[in-house]
Amino acid sequence: MMGRKESLRLTPSQTVGPYLSLGLLREDWSKLVPPGHPQAIRIEGTLYDGAGEPVTDGLVEIWQAAPSGRYDHPADGREELPLEEGFHGFGRSGTEEEGRFSFVTLKPGPVPGPGGTTQAPHVMVAVFARGLLKHLITRIYFEDEEEANGQDPVLRSIGDERVRSTLIARKEAGSLYRFDIRLQGEGQTAFFKLSA
Amino acid sequence: MQQHGPAQEQQREILVPQEDDLEQPPYLYPGYVGTRLRAPKEPLIILPKTLSDITGPVYGHRKPGELDNDLTRQHGGEPQGQKIIVHGRVLDGDGRPVRNTLVEIWQANAAGRYRHKVDQHPAPIDPNFSGAGRTLTDDDGYYRFITIKPGAYPWQNHYNAWRPAHIHFSLFGRAFRSRLVTQMYFPGDPLFFQDPIFNSVRDEKARGRMISSFDLEATIPEEALGFRFDIVLEGRDATPFERPHA
C-alpha cells in the first residue's frame, strides 16, 4: 500500500548446537512453583530422536496460563481472572540426563480459542536441540481433562487418533504427568506450525 | 499410511515439514547430518493464532539472575583474543523496537573451544573466559555485549568441516511466537561456503541477515573492534485480546 512502511524481513533461525547449556541452562528454571506448593503438578518426559535414542543435548521450554486460564502478559486483558502470586507461566528444562526433562508447575485453566471456542487446558512447548535448525512447537494436554479435550478446537482438528494422542500427557501417580517427545519415526509427536 | 476419518481429514490443514520458505532453514537439511534423525517427518499441523502464542514470557517472568553483558570481566584476568563490541537493535517486523527483552548469548573462546564437557576439540580452555552473557534491550530495543572474537572450530559433520566463527543468540521478543535462537556470523568469513548450518538458509539475502557488519563508530580506539548485529523478530505490539462473544 502507498505510504506504508515496508516490513522488515525476519532474522533466520539457526540451531542451538550441542553447547546450549552454556548459555541457556545457567540456572534451573524448571520449577515454576516451589515443589511444596499444594497445587503443584509435575510433568516429566524424555526427548527421543528418530532412532529411539534419548536426546541428551536438547532443551524444552514451556509457556502456559495460570489455573484461572489467564496468561500473565499484557495481551491478555481479562483482569477479572486471577493470576497466581509468583507464578508467571514460563519454564525451561535441559535434557542432559538421559534425555529427561521435567517441570514443577500448576495446571493451567482453559483459555479462549478461535471463533468463540474454548481451548482445553494446555501448555505450549518449544523444543530446541542440535540438529534442529529451528525449534519445534507442540502442546501438552492432560489426560484427565477428557471433556474439555473433546471440545478443544486444536485437538478436534486432528483426525488421526494416534497423532492426537501424542499431545496428551498421561496421568501417573498423584500429581505426576508423563509426556514424552518423539522427534521422528514411530509415534512421532505432533508438531505445529503457527499460522501467520 | 495413517487412518483418517474422511470428514476429519478435511479439517486437518497440513504442511509438509520440508517447507518452501527459503528465508528460514528447513527441518531436514541432509547436508547437516544432525538433522537426519531429528527432523520430524510427519506433516506439521497448522495452529490457529490464539492467546496461547500471542502471549509469552516477558522480563520479570524469570529473574535473569545477574545480568552480564561483559564477557571479558567474568574472571580474575582478561581472556585471550581480540576484544570486540557486539551491539545492535532488536526490532519487530514493523521496525518498532522490542523493549526490555532478554538476550542470551554463548560462544567459543578465541581458540575455538567451548567451555563445555562435551567439547573435545583439543584447543586450550581459557581460564578467563566462560563464553556466556545476557542482557536486556533498552527502550530503543538496543543491546550491547563486550566479548572476544570466537575462533572457528572443527566438527565431525563431513571431512575437514569447520564452523565459521559465530556467537549463539537467544531472544524472546513479546510473545511465544516471536521466540528466536540464531547465530551471528562475522563479515567475509572464508568458511561460509562449506558450512551446512549457515547454508541451510537457502536465500542469500536472508543469510546476509545473520552476518554482523564491522562498525567503526562502535570501535573503541586502542581497545576493541565494533560489530553491528540488528535482529528482527516476528510480532507486533501487544494489544489486549478481544473477548470472544459468548
Ligand SMILES: [Fe+2]
Ligand atoms: Fe557453536
